[in-house]
Amino acid sequence: MHLKTTSRSIHWLLVLALFLPALARAAEALPSWNDGPSREAIIDFVEAVSAEGSKDYVAPAQRIAVFDNDGTLWSEQPMYFQVLFAMAEVRRLAAQHPQWKSQQPFKAVLENDQKTLAASGMKGLMQIVTATHTGISTEAFRQNAQRWLASNVHPRTHRPYTEMVFQPMLELLAYLRANGFKTYIVSGGEVAFMRTFAEEVYGIPPEQVIGTTFASRFQDLDGELTIQRLAPLTHNDDGPGKPESIEAYIGRRPILAFGNSDGDLQMLQWTMAGPGRRLAGLVHHTDAGREWAYDRQSGVGRLDKALDEARHKEWVIVDMAKEWNRIYPFDQETHP
């Protein structure tokens, strides 16, 4: 009897010992994610594809993970931060462009006329972005972006924009890299803007940042070499543009993709259509208190068809309010 108990205890100790490493790993990983379906699905997936001998094993070279940026890795309200940058640049450069005082959509920016600006739509937006992102060298642009990021804060949180990144997603990026993944940004944002902060903020080097691009031209003025940024848009990295740029830049299909809007749908579909085990995730903005709550009716970050497809196909849908115990690095943990 006594012996039997001991033997049973030893049995359970052995079982415990076998599971402890996995439990410990799981407890360490993703601390800002509450226990729940998303965290569980992510850890299950990562452990399955990285365990040698697992039927789902994927060689490290093939462990490509792609992330949308706006609304997936950092906030995107009240509008894309890059548009706020472009508008600030219009105001900064207004003295050199006196015609902007009477020319839309620049006039609306200078007069802070939100209604006219909104009415100018995507065409107006592109005019503002083009005017502030091109016609200069890559180095001058980099300095402009860094200056703005370093000296401006978000209107609601009064924090630098580079602090308005999602702590749970920073942890996810780090967790994936610790498990041999190569992490990429694939974003509708213009690529050079993101590259000024992605390495420091996300640990993603410039060569792993893919986005919307303008043309460029190498220029040699008596040995003074620059690359000039030109007005023609060469790639719009949104919707179907995302799998296209993934193929063009990476040349192989990711096994994990995360987005938050209909603009990410094709990237998620493309990721999931490959062979073997894969993971697609959507960040669902459900937290009006700590962040913002929006989906189907939203202008910025509209999540409609992708939400339906994610539900239908049982992709990971992250309920920010329920599943994240912390939103920003500067937040206190709220659901310990």
Next chain:
Amino acid sequence: MHLKTTSRSIHWLLVLALFLPALARAAEALPSWNDGPSREAIIDFVEAVSAEGSKDYVAPAQRIAVFDNDGTLWSEQPMYFQVLFAMAEVRRLAAQHPQWKSQQPFKAVLENDQKTLAASGMKGLMQIVTATHTGISTEAFRQNAQRWLASNVHPRTHRPYTEMVFQPMLELLAYLRANGFKTYIVSGGEVAFMRTFAEEVYGIPPEQVIGTTFASRFQDLDGELTIQRLAPLTHNDDGPGKPESIEAYIGRRPILAFGNSDGDLQMLQWTMAGPGRRLAGLVHHTDAGREWAYDRQSGVGRLDKALDEARHKEWVIVDMAKEWNRIYPFDQETHP
């Protein structure tokens, strides 16, 4: 006296001990490179930028090395291997394109009429490449390229094209990676073709292969997802196109670049124009016996202005005949 001798011996032993690791490292590295100015310059450079505390130290993330492909990593005679592939594809697909029998430059390919083909110039070449590289899915193209590479041999060596890579350059790539460098191809060749063999042959993954690109379109036919390759050329990765693509894909300036022709000049200039220690190298085809000898008058791989600039600026100029004791992996070492 005896003591003094011993002390001296110890002194020399110490000196030797201090230098041995460097000597040993140098002897191991780059075995197919004869002792000479190129090998010495490369090892000096790599040791200087990778030694922590060195005044020339460069953080690993910044150790970007870029290599042209044709004529730099593998041979390019009697013409670019990719053009040989395109011509073989014209012959393979001729039955589906009866009009080619009477349409130049296709007629010249089918009749093996070298003179007419040469006269069709870059325009004719692009027609052949476009006809065989676009209008199909990325997956179908990959299979076509792999099939050709697996089942054809070079007319002179009767070896598969993927064996006609330069053993000394394979060693250089591996040596750089062992010292924390990230190695890239930046080539005028079309990117998807190179990606079918670069990982296996050079150890360079698809995401580090940059080249000439065609447009593409994500296509969803009732849930059957493909990326279609389209005819418009979106980037010609030659000459000034090389620094442009380096900025677009990598987003930072390399510290080492190797090429072999005038098409590489701007990439070498761009690399050398940054701050800190840098290395630019040219492979000079001087070995008519073991490979080919050509430079200023050559059509393929013309090396004229870049050779002058390399001499003027004292860049590394690799004299293949003198400095490489082996050309291809299948060669015997000739100058041990």
